[in-house]
Amino acid sequence: MHVIEDGNTAAAFGVRLCRPQVIAAYPITPQTPVTERLSEYVEEGSLKAEYIPVESEHSALAVCIAASSAGSRVFTATSANGLLYMHEQVQWAAGARLPIVMCVVNRAVGAPWNIWNDQQDSISQRDTGWIQLYCADHQQIIDAVIKAYWLAEKVSIPVMVCYDGYILSHTFMPFELPEQKKVDEFLPPFQAEYALDPNFPANLNTVTLPDVRYDTRGELAHGYMEIRCLLQEDLRKALGAASEGEKMFAQIFHRGGDPYIEPYRCDDAEYVAVGLGSLTYQLRVCVDTLRKEGVKIGVMGVKFYRPFPDEVIAAALKGKKGVIVFEKALSYGYEGALASDLKAALYSHLSGTGKMPPVFNFIAGIGGREIHTKDLTGALQSVVKGGAAGEPAWIGLKL
């Protein structure tokens, strides 16, 4: 069924289709409508879940961690400072290997206070051990939520579904609403590998010593380092699992195909613009404009940011004359995090081949600063004309 709704409602529709059993969230702009929709669904009975209103984001994720440990499928959503407030629990959820799905509606973080869109919030959570997906339109939001549950439960790692505040969350767009029957086929009920049971008490994630030790059964149990290494190994394996999930999804819903990247006019391109989220769709307009002028240019959206699909990205950018990374976030003190990750991937896979493209970094739209398409086009033109790669350049800065 085709519907026209806003991005937050697309997310809420996706969540309802996945039949979560426990939802705990604390409202924060621009995420609020997601939680409002879900509470309405629970109230009207169209979603049979326990909706737990909490006093903070830290508690929201703590509730999800507990409910997930007890074997429930759970959901939460947040933005900006709310995400930062739950940061401790974010790390915990990953270490505890709980398949939680959380929507992050991207917004700038304070100080100074700002409620508009950029991606500093979720980018700052890059190293927490969560899988991070970035969406460029409403169809991707609803599909990503459904795929997120499948992937999270497959690899026992939590997933963040990130989409731009306002630009996606509050704008209306048509999208295909999947049938419940098909979603049930794709996503069977959650079967936890281990669920808390009052009849068999256990301690979860208690103090772990620096070295391995014998547990109360006399079995050799992991030390902290082993547990963390297994998380890293399984995150890397999640790349393969995502591909498997995407294939299954495409068979059932006839959409999708590549879980990692979304290239546009990249096949014969000499220059490729790269970004996360809705910005890459705006860049398509610039690409079309420059193509008319005879510039061989394309744009590639990165949909899967953690674990980083380094091999796929390096292969896609091999031999290009220039890679231009546009970011709505910054690793303060250096450059955009995506630009750094991308350079590392290119270095790992293309070093010494003579096909390693230079990487240019532009910072745009911080704190909701309007990104004019002509400015993006201008930035691309400056690179094509032979700009030198260096410090990240700010677009639309009035300083």
Added chain:
Amino acid sequence: MGTRNYRRKTSHSEHGPGDGGRTGSWRVERPVIDQSLCIPCRRNKEACFICWLYCPEIVISRTIPPVVNLEYCKGCGICAEECPTKAIKMVDEANFAQDKKKRE
């Protein structure tokens, strides 16, 4: 010896003594019960047991007299704080170390 084939990928432990190691070695002060003040000892009745109830490590027995399992008692002193007759005193572990030396 590795733990790769251990059945779980997280820290998981079931109920049992000493799961966090022999925590008695963490102790700086040891709880010592004065039986002339302890209510169940004086009355020879199952009574009070506030120390047993409050001990966060479940190392005090519900017996007459109450016995502290020193292998796991961390010496937090909550029993001494809660004892209504002040029958429990926290004594510096150094005293016991010296006693041991004298005996040797």
